[in-house]
Structure formats: structure tokens, C-alpha cells
Amino acid sequence: MIHATIKPNEIGLEFKVKPANIIFRILFLVINVACAVLAIGILFVPGGSPFGKLIGAVFLGAFVVFLSRSLLWNSFGREVYEISASEFTSINDYGWYKDKKKVTPLPQNLELHYIDTEYPQTISPLNENVVFQKKREYKIVFKVDGMFHPSVVDQKKEEMENFMKLLPEFQKIYGHAESDKG
Incomplete structure (x- = not known):
């Protein structure tokens, strides 16, 4: 418009x-929240390499930022x-x-x-x-x-x-x- x-x-x-379909936006939100929780959870899992955990959390964090940006663009x-x-x-x-x-x-x-x-x-x-x-x-x-x-x-x-x-x-x-x- x-x-x-x-x-x-x-x-x-x-x-x-044009706002995306509501089901698509809800699915994006659920995946986004799950990835954010997983990124934070990786840091607190006992054992493993601290460097590996940090890399995994940073990668998932970047993915969360990408999904958040896509969700906001397709909504507003x-x-x-x-x-x-x-x-x-x-x-x-x-x-x-x-x-x-x-x-x-x-x-x-x-x-x-x-x-x-x-x-x-x-x-x-x-x-x-x-x-x-x-x-x-x-x-x-x-x-x-x-x-x-x-x-x-x-x-x-x-x-x-x-x-x-x-x-x-x-x-x-x-x-x-x-x-x-x-």
C-alpha cells in the first residue's frame, strides 16, 4: 500500500x-522464542568446551536476530x-x-x-x-x-x-x- x-x-x-498470514507470524514467533531459549540454555549446559558453547550461542543469537527482524518486517x-x-x-x-x-x-x-x-x-x-x-x-x-x-x-x-x-x-x-x- x-x-x-x-x-x-x-x-x-x-x-x-502487507502483513503476513497470522499462522506464519505465530510460527516465526514460536521458532524465535525456542531458538532464544536454546541459545541461553547452551551457555548453562554443564561440560563441553566453553568456546564451543559460546560459538553455538552466538550462532543461535544471530539466527534469533534474523528471525526477529523478519517477523517485525512481515508484521509492521x-x-x-x-x-x-x-x-x-x-x-x-x-x-x-x-x-x-x-x-x-x-x-x-x-x-x-x-x-x-x-x-x-x-x-x-x-x-x-x-x-x-x-x-x-x-x-x-x-x-x-x-x-x-x-x-x-x-x-x-x-x-x-x-x-x-x-x-x-x-x-x-x-x-x-x-x-x-x-
């Missing part, structure tokens, strides 16, 4: 992750973009914490592209001539000063069509028409 906030010379975008995840003439900023928000901001200061050029998830290696220009298929999903890609910044959140046809309504706002900020390309 895409939520846009338009201010003078600034666009705020929020791409929300969203990508937040702040786009203006002065900077392009992206943040992955997991609900309980956020990744570090990725900032491109003073972008000279911003182009909008998309990826059809049936053809994940193909990045195509996003313009008013694009026709989206009903049963496919798409990813929005920002090309900022020659660097691609693909979204990881899949969008359906309706969301992409709503996003297309923002093209004039991008044109206002960057002074050229992405829609004239391709």
Missing part, C-alpha cells in the same frame, strides 16, 4: 508491507521515502526500530522506473504509457543520479496506477518530465 504526502517541493512516500514493515530537490532519503521501518537513514544529498536527477516481478531482472521506465497487468505485482525503482534504489515492497496494479498520479509532482521538483522518456 502506498501513502503519499505532498508538500511544496517535497514528496513523502510510505510503502507498507514499511519503506519511507522523503524526496525533495535538496535530498533523497530512504528508511526501512520495522515498527519497533528503524534502519539507518540512507541519504543522497542534492540529487541532480531523479527518474522513476518499475520492475515487473515476473521479470525481476528487467527495470523499465515508469511513464503514462505503461499498462499494468491485474494479476502481477510490481516494485517501484528510483534512479537517483544514476544509482538505482529499488523498493522491496510489492505493489498491485491499483497501487501502481495511483502512484502514476504523482508523476506531475515529481516533474515539479525535478523540472523535467520522466513521462516524456521512453
